[in-house]
Amino acid sequence: MPRNGVFLGALFESLVALTVRVFAQPAEASVGHLRRRNGDHEVDFVVTGPGRRRIAVEAKLSALVDDRDVRHLLWLKGELGDELTDMVVVTTGRHAYRRQLDGVVVVPLALLGP
Numbered sequence: 460m461p462r463n464g465v466f467l468g469a470l471f472e473s474l475v476a477l478t479v480r481v482f483a484q485p486a487e488a489s490v491g492h493l494r495r496r497n498g499d500h501e502v503d504f505v506v507t508g509p510g511r512r513r514i515a516v517e518a519k520l521s522a523l524v525d526d527r528d529v530r531h532l533l534w535l536k537g538e539l540g541d542e543l544t545d546m547v548v549v550t551t552g553r554h555a556y557r558r559q560l561d562g563v564v565v566v567p568l569a570l571l572g573p
Contacts, residue, residue: 468520471568472503475518475549478571479504493535500531514545522552522567529563 480490488508493515494501504516515532532546546563555566 471520471551472518475516475568475571476504478549478568479506479516482572483508500534502531502535505535511542512544513539513542514547515543516547516549518549520551522550524548524550524558524563524565526560529558529561532563533561 476490483490483506486508488506491505491507492501492503493505502515503518506514506516508514515535517528517532519528521528528548529546532548536543536546546561548563548565549568549571550565552565552567553569555564555570557564
């Protein structure tokens with residue numbers, strides 16, 4: 460069985476998808492994926508709740524998050540404005556925090572919950 464970053468990344472993203480969907484269901488929210496036709500922007504998960512309020516979620520198989528990791532979330536915020544209520548990066552890290560520069564929330568998968 461291959462143990463490279465692509466394979467592990469896909470497994471991590473699948474686990475994040477399962478977790479996000481499980482917590483979205485009781486809130487009567489739907490979970491989708493966003494990829495522009497030309498491929499220049501992609502967001503792993505867009506959770507849409509009542510009143511078309513949305514949360515954008517990226518899964519990153521890393522404990523560290525940099526500006527490159529949040530660029531698609533910030534693009535989507537620019538497109539949706541206040542309709543996008545929050546932006547989240549789910550990581551393998553140990554601590555949850557909100558980035559001061561752009562307000563993106565960084566949450567370890569182990570801490571993600573209702």
